[in-house]
Amino acid sequence: NAGVTQTPKFQVLKTGQSMTLQCAQDMNHEYMSWYRQDPGMGLRLIHYSVGAGITDQGEVPNGYNVSRSTTEDFPLRLLSAAPSQTSVYFCASSPVPASYGYTFGSGTRLTVV
Amino acid sequence: AQSVTQPDIHITVSEGASLELRCNYSYGATPYLFWYVQSPGQGLQLLLKYFSGDTLVQGIKGFEAEFKRSQSSFNLRKPSVHWSDAAEYFCAVAPGETSYDKVIFGPGTSLSVIP
Numbered sequence: 314n315a316g317v318t319q320t321p322k323f324q325v326l327k328t329g330q331s332m333t334l335q336c337a338q339d340m341n342h343e344y345m346s347w348y349r350q351d352p353g354m355g356l357r358l359i360h361y362s363v364g365a366g367i368t369d370q371g372e373v374p375n376g377y378n379v380s381r382s383t384t385e386d387f388p389l390r391l392l393s394a395a396p397s398q399t400s401v402y403f404c405a406s407s408p409v410p411a412s413y414g415y416t417f418g419s420g421t422r423l424t425v426v
Numbered sequence: 427a428q429s430v431t432q433p434d435i436h437i438t439v440s441e442g443a444s445l446e447l448r449c450n451y452s453y454g455a456t457p458y459l460f461w462y463v464q465s466p467g468q469g470l471q472l473l474l475k476y477f478s479g480d481t482l483v484q485g486i487k488g489f490e491a492e493f494k495r496s497q498s499s500f501n502l503r504k505p506s507v508h509w510s511d512a513a514e515y516f517c518a519v520a521p522g523e524t525s526y527d528k529v530i531f532g533p534g535t536s537l538s539v540i541p
Contacts, residue, residue: 317469348531353435355516355531356470403469414460417469 315339319404319418326394326425334389334421336404342416344407345387346371347379349400350420356403362387363409394425428453430519430532438538439507447502447535449517458520459500461491464534465513473515476500487511512539 320335338345346361358371362381376398378390387406391398401422405415429452439445451457458477462470474485481493491502500517517532 353533355430355533357531358529405470414472414475415462415470417462417471419467419469 317404317406317416317418319402319421321421322419324421324423326391326423328394328396328425330394332391332394334391334402334404334423336387336389336418337385338387338404338406338416339385340406340408340416341384342406343384343409345381346405346415347377347387347389348403348405349373350403351400359389359402391423396425399423399425428519428521428530430517430530432515432517432532432535434535435533436536436538438540440540441509442506445502445504445507445511445537447515447517447537449500449502449532451498451500451517451519453498453519453521455521456493456495459491459493460518460520461485461489461500461502462516462518462531463487463513464516470516473502507537507539509539509541512537 317338343364347359348356350356357373359377360379362368365381365384368379401420403420404418407413407415431450433448460475461473463473464470473489474483476483476493484490489504493500514534514536516534520529
């Protein structure tokens with residue numbers, strides 16, 4: 314059972330480039346989310362989805378897009394990378410309701426130069 | 427506004443010593459409470475959770491946490507720390523079962539263990 318798989322693990326982008334961070338889970342979880350982790354700030358929610366075809370914004374959505382065409386996949390797209398988006402990105406999933414707690418992926422470390 | 431505080435940014439303990447990591451939250455009702463652990467270069471792993479019932483909850487790796495409503499606290503404890511416990515620990519709060527967009531993570535406490 315792989316859990317939550319994130320790719321790539323590391324990425325360097327130039328300012329203005331676009332890219333997609335991949336997230337896949339094999340636990341049939343309805344809820345999936347993307348967080349970014351910055352030093353001293355804990356985790357901040359970017360976008361989340363409560364099922365295929367349903368997405369919503371979190372605390373820091375600007376500069377990011379998501380879609381959820383299947384239960385398994387929840388990609389995060391950076392439209393035009395900026396240095397402020399340098400961070401570690403985590404994908405998490407959970408059954409409904411959220412009281413089960415999250416299963417996290419191992420993260421993607423993104424550097425924008 | 428809801429908030430989660432972890433007053434200690436960094437804690438150092440000797441191997442075999444006891445450990446207590448503090449977590450305080452600000453919310454009107456009793457929320458769902460979680461502790462996660464993050465080892466270097468890894469994602470977060472759920473240690474334990476509380477949402478009702480016995481205020482002392484047991485988790486994985488020998489950790490436990492106690493919910494104290496009067497103090498709005500959910501402190502994490504371990505009687506004897508092992509070197510492998512060195513990691514970052516996050517407290518998290520969810521206001522209710524379906525409040526997915528309102529899960530708040532604390533800033534984290536970094537634990538170092540001296541052999």
